[in-house]
Amino acid sequence: MQMNQRDVIYLDNAATTQVRPEVVDAMIEYLSKDYANPSGIYAASASAKAAVDAAREKIAVAIGATYGNEIYFTGSGTESINWAIKSTAQAAKGRGRHIITTAVEHHAVLHTCQFLEKNGFDVTYLPVDEYGMISVDKLEAAIRPDTILVTVMMANNEVGTIMPIAKIGAVLAEINTKRDKDAKILFHTDAIQAVGHIPVDVNALGVDLLSVSAHKLYGPKGVGALYVRRGIKLPAFIHGGGQERGRRAGTENVAGIVGFGAATQLACAEMAEEALRHTQMRDDLIGKILASVPHSHLNGHPISRLPGNINITFEFIEGEGMLLLLDARGIAASSGSACTSGSLDPSHVLLAMGLSHELAHGSLRLSFGRYTTTEDLDKLMEALPPIVERLRNMSPLWEDFLKPI
Numbered sequence: 001m002q003m004n005q006r007d008v009i010y011l012d013n014a015a016t017t018q019v020r021p022e023v024v025d026a027m028i029e030y031l032s033k034d035y036a037n038p039s040g041i042y043a044a045s046a047s048a049k050a051a052v053d054a055a056r057e058k059i060a061v062a063i064g065a066t067y068g069n070e071i072y073f074t075g076s077g078t079e080s081i082n083w084a085i086k087s088t089a090q091a092a093k094g095r096g097r098h099i100i101t102t103a104v105e106h107h108a109v110l111h112t113c114q115f116l117e118k119n120g121f122d123v124t125y126l127p128v129d130e131y132g133m134i135s136v137d138k139l140e141a142a143i144r145p146d147t148i149l150v151t152v153m154m155a156n157n158e159v160g161t162i163m164p165i166a167k168i169g170a171v172l173a174e175i176n177t178k179r180d181k182d183a184k185i186l187f188h189t190d191a192i193q194a195v196g197h198i199p200v201d202v203n204a205l206g207v208d209l210l211s212v213s214a215h216k217l218y219g220p221k222g223v224g225a226l227y228v229r230r231g232i233k234l235p236a237f238i239h240g241g242g243q244e245r246g247r248r249a250g251t252e253n254v255a256g257i258v259g260f261g262a263a264t265q266l267a268c269a270e271m272a273e274e275a276l277r278h279t280q281m282r283d284d285l286i287g288k289i290l291a292s293v294p295h296s297h298l299n300g301h302p303i304s305r306l307p308g309n310i311n312i313t314f315e316f317i318e319g320e321g322m323l324l325l326l327d328a329r330g331i332a333a334s335s336g337s338a339c340t341s342g343s344l345d346p347s348h349v350l351l352a353m354g355l356s357h358e359l360a361h362g363s364l365r366l367s368f369g370r371y372t373t374t375e376d377l378d379k380l381m382e383a384l385p386p387i388v389e390r391l392r393n394m395s396p397l398w399e400d401f402l403k404p405i
């Protein structure tokens with residue numbers, strides 16, 4: 001049975017994805033039958049504990065981790081990020097207080113860094129170019145003797161730009177050879193848009209800490225993971241019982257974790273095929289939109305880009321109006337990240353890329369998933385150009401633009 005999102009054409013997979021039926025099936029078992037607490041000493045507990053550890057192995061394999069016990073389950077991708085950054089800062093107190101990140105991170109990273117700034121840490125927010133790409137040279141130049149952490153996202157959730165994580169890892173490895181064992185700069189990446197969508201290998205990337213979230217790869221919401229390279233003494237973030245080897249307390253979300261493991265394994269098995277399909281649909285749709293709607297521009301990198309991400313600015317209109325009219329046609333999309341679309345602030349990512357407030361407001365994000373079909377995109381193409389035209393006809397900016405000088 002293929003579940004349908006109430007017949008909606010769902011083009012907001014970067015915000016969240018549908019839990020795939022195989023994953024639901026795998027989870028139900030651990031909600032209704034093997035529901036025991038994994039910490040018990042009876043047989044049902046052993047089964048739940050084994051299921052958690054099997055999921056841990058699946059996540060480890062998916063990101064090329066050497067050991068299953070380098071994976072710690074968390075209550076979300078956001079928690080994984082908070083833990084990585086805050087606990088690294090805490091462990092380094094007295095030794096260093098400088099953190100390097102980018103201006104285009106998810107708010108889970110940015111707001112955590114701003115919190116640390118209020119608590120005595122110094123944060124460098126690296127700028128990006130017009131494609132949302134950072135410069136590795138600028139990152140290297142920003143490193144100071146008191147730098148303790150570099151955190152750079154692997155792929156941007158709004159514009160899809162894929163960052164040069166392996167290059168940064170190599171630069172940091174070289175710098176770390178000249179540092180004391182206890183003064184090494186740690187490297188964290190928010191790989192939440194990447195895992196299950198593009199290849200991720202913690203050893204090839206040279207990262208020490210990596211964050212993943214289940215609901216961006218057809219798993220359930222409310223479960224994530226932090227990869228912690230063996231040998232790194234990251235202090236615990238959630239205190240309580242001894243779960244997750246004493247580093248993340250709280251009775252395990254067994255069903256969620258089982259679903260996360262199953263979803264990750266399936267996404268990775270299908271990744272090459274899906275990435276190719278999405279890339280072809282993406283480039284085809286970008287071409288069609290730019291050709292049929294005048295004064296429209298692609299945001300994000302043309303090549304180093306997530307297979308399923310399109311972000312386009314339509315001059316002279318407001319993204320919000322576009323979303324409402326698309327919604328009326330049964331099409332779900334986004335005008336930025338889910339966190340900012342509720343507010344009137346233009347996307348910090350588009351502003352960092354040099355777009356004016358006006359242009360940032362006129363942006364539309366379309367993100368594909370495994371259930372997206374070419375028929376969906378054909379329907380979008382029927383709806384979108386007239387919607388843009390209608391909004392422009394109501395726009396004073398467009399009227400001004402059309403006036404003869």
Ligand SMILES: *Cc1c(COP(=O)(O)O)cnc(C)c1O
Pocket residue numbers: 014015076077078079106108153155156157190192193213214215216222223224
């Ligand atoms: C969704 C997302 C997050 C937050 O993950 P949650 O599991 O929703 O807390 C963080 N970073 C990026 C890039 C994301 O896309």
